[in-house]
Amino acid sequence: MIKNDLFLKALRGESVERPPVWMMRQAGRYLPEFMEIKAKYDFFTRCQTPELASEITVQPIRRYGMDAAILFSDILVIPQAMNIHVEMKPGVGPWLPDPIRSEKDMDKVIIPDIQDSLGYVMDAIKMTKEKLNDEIPLIGFAGSPWTILCYCVEGQGSKNFAKAKELCFTDPKVAHDLLRRITDTTIAYLKEKVKAGVNAVQVFDSWGGMLSPEDYQEFSWKYIQQIIDALKDETHVIAFGKGCWFALDTMAKSGASALGVDWTCSPGNARYLTGGQITLQGNFDPSRLFSPPSEIKRMVKQMIDEFGKDRYIVNLGHGILPNVPVENAAAFIEAVKSYRTD
Structure with missing residues (x-):
């Protein structure tokens, strides 16, 4: 039994004294203790070494x-497992030197055996669960198929992912083939995570907003829906x-536990x-964590008042930024933990 099950109660839609709180990208780059590990080990070594991944996971807790x-972990462990080479270049970010842009490029793309290629993630989950000792739930995650496709086709990060969109609109057969393979791999991956012990999973569609509402349904949402359908009876799914505010009405009918x-x-x-x-989960602007702590606390209280304390998980609207002061992150968490309805 999880001792602090506020997060799970919120996912079940139960009434709570205060909403639960966590932060996207909370395990990582804004913490001095994380930076000490970063100085010793490269990015994918940190992801692929269960002892390091589990330690980084519990640092913010x-x-x-x-x-x-x-x-x-990282969303790009999926293409790595699918035989697509991924590096993390300093100053550049994700770098895929052999992008997928044609039917011929698809020849090398496999649907992997998850335990064989991503067993290190399951080991990290088991180690983390031991460290957490049932105090709080553990979330596993994956990128949406569209977001993974964006990196696989573009070859790196981008402001508009124009090459990814070009492939979808000029050769939709190849795009959908890649999306299907990513979806199948992601479903198998998340199911293994649930078996290993995660209490919920989140699908990150970081680049869904690059698409028009119509194209979003075609190239992104229908694949996320397949993931939700495959997982919703086994665990809580957060999409x-x-x-993607324009798709919230569709998302709400998906069977996901939270959006x-x-x-x-x-x-x-x-x-x-x-x-x-x-x-609902969110939606504090990560840049607002640069505001003075007193202002952060005021804004967080206002945000909870507007969402309502029930059916709500306090979070940022995207990942925490690397240069946020640790005391400002503390103010964000403290504002939620001290929240009481007037």
Whole structure:
């Protein structure tokens, strides 16, 4: 039994004294203790070494006492497992030297054996669960098939992922073949994570907002829906689409336990668009963590008041930024933990 089950209660839609809180990308780059590990080991070594990944996962919990932990990993371990070469270049970010841009490029793309290629993630989950000792739940995650495709086709990060969109619109057969393979791999991967012990999973559609509403349904949402359908009877699924407020009404009917919302959609609009019957998560602008701690606390209280304390998980509208002061992150967490309805 999880001792602090606020997060799971919120996912089940139960009434709570205060909403639970965690932060996307909480395990990592803004923490001095993480930077010490980063100085010794490269990015994918940290992901692929269970002892390191589990330690990084619990660092923010020790410091701040969030209501849920999220496993330290990366969405690009999926293409790596699918025989697509991925590096993390300093100053560049993700770098895929052999992008997928034609039917011939698809010849090398495999649907892997998850335990064989990603067993290190399952080992990290088991180690993390031991460290957490049933104090709080653990979240596993994956990128959406569309978001993974964006990196596989573009070959790196991008402001508009124009090459990815070009492939979808000029050779949709190849695009859908790649999306299907990513989807199948992701479903198998998340199912193994659930077996290894995660208490919920989140699908990050970081680049869904690059698509028009119609193209979003075609190239992104229908694949996320397949993932939700495959997992929803086994665990809680949180779907987060950055910039995808236009699809919230569709998402609300998906069978997901919760929907993430970014800071461009107000709490009132998010509740309206989703019909008020599903748990929402978000949506504090990560850049607002540069505000003075007193201002952060005021804004967090206002945000909770507007969302309502039930069917709500306090979070950022995207990942925490690397140069946020640790005391400002503390103010964000403390504001939630001290929240009481007036």
